[in-house]
Amino acid sequence: MTNPLEYAPWLYRATLTLHVSAVTLSVALFTARGLGVAWRQAWPMQARWRWLSVALDTVLMAAGLTLWGLLQFNPTRDTWLGVKLVLLLVYIVLGSYGLKRAKTHRARLLFFVAALATALTIISIALAHHPLGWLAS
Numbered sequence: 001m002t003n004p005l006e007y008a009p010w011l012y013r014a015t016l017t018l019h020v021s022a023v024t025l026s027v028a029l030f031t032a033r034g035l036g037v038a039w040r041q042a043w044p045m046q047a048r049w050r051w052l053s054v055a056l057d058t059v060l061m062a063a064g065l066t067l068w069g070l071l072q073f074n075p076t077r078d079t080w081l082g083v084k085l086v087l088l089l090v091y092i093v094l095g096s097y098g099l100k101r102a103k104t105h106r107a108r109l110l111f112f113v114a115a116l117a118t119a120l121t122i123i124s125i126a127l128a129h130h131p132l133g134w135l136a137s
């Protein structure tokens with residue numbers, strides 16, 4: 001099979017830019033909403049911010065899946081991608097408890113900090129292409 005990186009390198013660059021931009025905006029919005037919840041504000045749970053978050057995450061994941069296909073990675077061989085996908089599920093669960101589901105304010109705060117730490121770990125794994133992320137170097 002022809003490697004898409006050879007006949008359409010622009011597609012790879014555009015998709016990577018889209019993925020990284022959506023990651024940046026998504027994590028920034030999550031951080032702002034989490035801080036808003038920590039300060040007991042009502043705006044983080046307003047529909048417009050929830051929908052913006054869903055839209056950014058959809059773009060992020062669609063671009064990520066496209067990169068995966070273009071680069072023909074295999075998460076069991078390219079273990080950094082496998083670890084990243086597992087941590088993505090952890091991030092989603094921690095994030096939903098951090099913003100809404102946890103019963104107490106203190107628990108929401110702890111889940112929020114744990115979710116943010118998980119997002120930073122995912123970013124370090126992606127940049128290092130290594131399951132240990134920045135710890136690897």
Ligand code: HEM
Binds near residue numbers: 016065127
């Ligand atoms: C369905 C979910 C996801 C998939 C399938 C996916 C897949 C990928 C792939 C295949 C690459 C490698 C591109 C390359 O080697 O040039 C990549 C890069 C990257 N991903 Fe994801 N990703 C996903 C979600 C995320 C999330 C949730 C984050 C952060 C919270 C993230 C952060 C990054 C970053 C920062 C890069 C850039 C690495 C670089 O510039 O070398 N990704 N992603």
